[in-house]
Amino acid sequence: MSSGKQPLIIGLTGGIASGKTTVANLFHDHFGIDIVDADIIAREVVAPGSQGLKAITEHFGYDILTSQGHLNRAKLREKIFTNVTEKSWLNALLHPMIRDKMQKDLAKVTSPYALLVVPLLVENQLQSMTDRILVIDVSEETQITRTMQRDKVSREQVESILASQVSRDERLKYADDIIHTDVCDEVLPQVMQLHQQYLTLCC
Structure with missing residues (x-):
């Protein structure tokens, strides 16, 4: 402002x-x-070419991707649904990224x-x-x-x-x-x- x-x-x-x-x-x-939406940001941090998607692919393997190179959310949910360790790893990766992007977007509010x-x-x-x-x-x-x-x-x-x-x-x-x-x-x-x-x- x-x-x-x-x-x-x-x-x-x-x-x-x-x-x-x-x-x-x-x-x-x-x-x-102005709206800063965590759900939209959560998709942005795992978009093709992002550091988030690169880390997820290195951790889970390339079969976590769709044929178009996007994150296969259904497959990821399957992997973490009953696996507390994997879910914790994913949260530790993504939560700081999402929070950082939210803060950057809030700084642009007019x-x-x-x-x-x-x-x-x-x-x-x-x-x-x-x-x-x-x-x-x-x-x-x-x-x-x-x-x-x-x-x-x-x-x-x-x-x-x-x-x-x-x-x-x-x-x-x-x-x-x-x-x-x-x-x-x-x-x-x-x-x-x-x-x-x-x-x-x-x-």
């Missing part, structure tokens, strides 16, 4: 299919708020505040990167229904994913702000209200 003042960093998080992307896009589309979208913000203890935490909250039943429809997966698979994330109650303990997304028509008014609040905090 021209004043040299650091923008306010709002950590946006929530469970699977809670509506994180929808909410972040409302802030961006209506108010021009809006008064920015949204740092991190699905596993609480699980990976990244609260220190934020000034406030905005939790996108939704009922578990809505999460299950949305994920089954979106990803064409079974109820059991969704319940397994939910079990691997922190509970709804635990996540809410970290919330400075909450947006409820069970009713779609009620989301934008909540975004508008929080936008005004955040602008006040930026002053």
Whole structure:
């Protein structure tokens, strides 16, 4: 920013299919708020030609790649799903890369505040990167229904994913702000209200 003042960093998080992307896009589309998305960065650090993909290929072998030279995510998931050692190795490689890229992208922010979208913000203890935490909250039943429809997966698979994330109650303990997304028509008014609040905090 021209004043040299650091923008306010709002950590946006929530469970699977809670509506994180929808909410972040409302802030961006209506108010021009910059978004730094951990999921997008996680893909960038293992893109063809990246140091991340080079290290993964050296560790797991070239059969971890697709015929086009991209990371075969399904095969990687298979290798680390039941292997704690391999999962720890992968996290130790990628988490610092992702965090470093997030910090670099946040340094380029030009809006008064920015949204740092991190699905596993609480699980990976990244609260220190934020000034406030905005939790996108939704009922578990809505999460299950949305994920089954979106990803064409079974109820059991969704319940397994939910079990691997922190509970709804635990996540809410970290919330400075909450947006409820069970009713779609009620989301934008909540975004508008929080936008005004955040602008006040930026002053």
